[in-house]
Amino acid sequence: TTHYLFIVVVAVNSTLLTINAGDYIFYTDWAWTSFVVFSISQSTMLVVGAIYYMLFTGVPGTATYYATIMTIYTWAAKGAWFALGYPYDFVAVPVWIPSAMLLDLTYWATRRNKHAAILIGGTLVGLSLPMFNMINLLTIRDPLEMAFKYPRPTLPPYMTPIEPQVGKFYNSPVALGAGAGAVLSVPIAALGAKLNT
Numbered sequence: 001t002t003h004y005l006f007i008v009v010v011a012v013n014s015t016l017l018t019i020n021a022g023d024y025i026f027y028t029d030w031a032w033t034s035f036v037v038f039s040i041s042q043s044t045m046l047v048v049g050a051i052y053y054m055l056f057t058g059v060p061g062t063a064t065y066y067a068t069i070m071t072i073y074t075w076a077a078k079g080a081w082f083a084l085g086y087p088y089d090f091v092a093v094p095v096w097i098p099s100a101m102l103l104d105l106t107y108w109a110t111r112r113n114k115h116a117a118i119l120i121g122g123t124l125v126g127l128s129l130p131m132f133n134m135i136n137l138l139t140i141r142d143p144l145e146m147a148f149k150y151p152r153p154t155l156p157p158y159m160t161p162i163e164p165q166v167g168k169f170y171n172s173p174v175a176l177g178a179g180a181g182a183v184l185s186v187p188i189a190a191l192g193a194k195l196n197t
Contacts, residue, residue, distance in 0.1 A: 027091060046067060051118060062104070063104045064101050067096035071093060071096055071097060099124070099125040102121065125185050126181035129181055
């Protein structure tokens, strides 16, 4: 019981770390324009945390459990913003759970082989998470309209939207995000697992 309580506490705190590592990533106004940064940070945060705690318990399913706690916590933050009078789409909740399920499936299918979980699972997370989140963002109404209509009071001056920049710098944010996420997830997860042993 203590082990699982420990996982709950860490998952909640890792959500806070994820938000603070790139505060704007959860907000619709910048989710599109920073999609590559989003993909890298979310892939690595999910893989490092999930691998660490999956190996800590040795139980396939822990990664999904971890991602579920992060999702619930972020939905609570979304509800808080909504209660303050901001629109429902003001906060975009990242889709972690399907990618975490792939990680768990890899760990289970390879008979709890931690190296396979890191290499195969980490790659699957890096490839799938950008795709799931791009689909997620497609369901949100015009993010740029939201950026101009509902600027956040905490938004620093250098991030104030001036003109639409979507698609200006990246030909394919999904491809770039997936590639960068997949490449970076594996070595960082390996480092996390090494520290765990």
